[in-house]
Amino acid sequence: MNMKIDRRGGRCMSGAASVRFAAGRNARDPSIPGAGSNSTMFPNGRFFGPGCGGARSGPPATPNPSATSHRSILTGRATGSPWPSNPEHHVKQQPPTSRKRKPRVVVVGGGFGGVSCVRMLARMDVEVVLVDRSNHTLFQPLLYQVATGVLDDSSIAAPLRRVFGHQRNVTVVKSEVEGFDFDRRVVLTDDLEIPWDHLVVAAGVRTNYYGNDWEAMAPGLKTLEDAHIVRARVLDAFEQAEVSRVRGESDLVPEWLTFVVAGAGATGVEVSGAIKQLAVDRLAGEFHELKVSAARVILVEGGDRVLPTMSDRSSASAAATLDRYGVEIRTNTRVMDVGYGGVHLSGEDGADFVAARTVIWAAGVTASPLAGAISEGLGVECAAGGTIPVRGDLRVAGRDDVWVVGDIAYVEQDDGTQVPGVAQGAIQMGTYVGKAIRRICQGREVPAAAFRYRDKGSLATIGRGQAVMDVGRIHLSGFLGWIVWAIVHIWFLVNFRSRLMAMAAWVWAYIVQDGVNELITKQDLKGRDSRRIARPAVPSSG
Template identity: 40%
Template sequence: MVDPVQRTRPRVVIAGAGFGGLQVARGLASSPVDITLVDRHNYHCFQPLLYQVATAVLSPADIAWPVRHILSRQDNVTMLMAQVEGVDRAARTLLTDQGAIPYDFLVLATGATHSYFGHDDWAPFAPGLKDIEDATQLRREILVAFERAEATQDEATRRKLLTFVIIGGGPTGVELAGAVAEVARHSLTPDFKHIDPRTARILLIEAGERLLPVFPPKLSAYTHRRLEAMGVEVLTGRPVVACSGDHVELAGGERIMSSTKIWAAGVRASAAGQWLGAETDRAGRCRVDADLAVAGAPEIFVVGDTAALPPELGPVPGIAPAAKQMGDHVAAVIAARVGGRPAPGRFRYRHAGDLATIGRNAAVVKLGRLELTGFLGWAFWGVVHVYFLVGARNRFAVAMNWLWNYLTRQRAARLITGKPSNPGAPQGPSEV
């Protein structure tokens, strides 16, 4: 049995070093508790900018920061790099590949993964974007597609290599489509002699009737127009019905030949509900009470994308501010219980607004009644994202990279590294 901290104070174990988990740890900085933070990575990743790693704007180090460094000044936290495998509620232990960790309070902030809506066999051919490994692998596949297109003499193969399909018209899909279009239309244009990267075909496919369904229809329509002006083919109301290594098939029988497909259509919660044997919703999220504790287990809390709140609390989107607010609330509840004070009331989510960037000088912002588009929306989006990055170095690095990219249209992180894992993805030029 692993117990990194042998003390008599209440033991708080947090699974997941994302926005929610870190917020709980920070919120308990002055409480008389011993915290063990468990994550399979040693870093905290700023997920909203993963697509910029995938499209060679930023390097992984620009949007990730070692968890041990983030919490190095907090004496009551121990970091453990381990894979969570389950929960033993009777023994009050978190089960990991490094052993069992006893807890008095347990916080599950294990996030979400990709949902293929019952078609998990599509995953190898249309990878999603959830962590640094996903982003660097996707960057490889995008860049290698251009390299192989340069090397091949077969026109049909070249067209397939230069066709990029993004499935899902939410913020991630929109941002990826715009970024891939900018790579093809601007960044790579001077670099190739036998192909014109500007001929690349970028498709954004959405099963619903409009892009960005959480935004007002007017902003969705603006996004649609701007993407088309950038050369992106937008197909709405066209669900994908089949996906393989070299094509996708849409409802109605249309087949699109493509070597690079990216999944941005949905997510499902981690296995936290299964670990607890608790009730879950259709997306696999664990149902919690109004204080974010699991029913019948007041010592266990679930936050972020893994939590399904009671209907009376209203819908809570799976975004970073929501996870951070949940983390603050759980920290306050635990601190109150440990200190013998009345616990705060039910959790209340405060929605600040919605943002999505489309491309250079184009974004959509919805803040209450305020709506921004164009350059103002794009500038506001950039300021907000730089502000929420962890660490001054990261903020400076991202801001400088964005400035360089804006002035030169060049992307500094265009390195092809790693090995192909997608059986439908292009291989390296030497393998042609």
């Protein structure tokens, strides 16, 4: 079945509209990879590249001048949408050629899982195609430090082409994956068709607003673009507070200096502590009349404690540190509505409205829309959070050629719990699948042992020089926990340059109490409403 994502509504749709053809006039174009000796020419002028999932034959229809022409560089075809889509002309098998082609492994997603899988295929006689809509891989655990100006982009991100510059069997393709044609074994992107012998989906997750349209008012923190938006809004809030003070609109100052962070997991705890320290340690001396250190940071959590996935000791330690910084923690409290003027909350004491111009959403994630394409295309029912359930070997049931790894995969452990959606889980899954594919391509038997997640511990930083750590029964907090946290995060950064820059930035921030990037651009502020907003009435709790 041919499954594509309908980006307008987030649904999946099936059909043959995405099947593309090769125009004869482009078949011999030397600028198109695959149009040479590795391609099989057909009498009608089309060519069929190595590894292609299908070809078309028959007389061409009258071209439509208004149609867009595409080049499918990875299949060795130049495609033009005017050609007819006639399933009777579809040939699923590649005609025999005298040259044996390499197995093609297509990896969708350049995050922890995808990168780990590709690295395991180094020096293998296979063709690896890594597809991602961004040109970089990203160390998401440190995004909050970009959002608060401690680190620059290049400290936590690196171009995928640079990462795999020395791995000659890798082709990096910057393209948005729209779906999969599982019958033809082809990945469908916005302008390419990429056939596979082995498919690894490591598409990750996105921010979950639980059906609410709050993204414009409460940005999440999953991408570099998100971090830029959060950084611009946080810094601009202080600027707008100063403008309000100068204008004599003292009633507006408090709402500009109030920040609400929804969700007290690791991201929420880290970003709330970082915002408070930004105000107290770095900006207070730069605003001479405005009392920046009085900024309110409110951390909202629906459960009964912060860091609910960590130990009670780590949770209590983190809460005590945040309280010492001046962060207000509201547990057992739900966000009912978010607007440009503030947040409606519902807690143990009833309904409340917090006037705040800056809201950051860290309250949950959901699987990439590609999980829906896999679910509908293969008839697999999605698990919790829209994830795809996989077998013990991380393959989708009924398919020996499709693996799912990382946060998008639902992997049940021996105790019945799910492998957590953390970096170490994705890295271990990607490594496991890379080794399995390597053995298959070498003609060796794949070990029967199922994937087993090894929990190497949990870490969270609360502020400058403060962190908590759980490793089995070992618990660390305070400065010692922060040292371990820093070492671990430096180790997992993707290259030496990033490690060096992160260490230099942390030393600078710790000693000088200064940030690396505190710039505001109009593009990052796009969508923020800085007008005076009337405060809504709070409904009675009775």
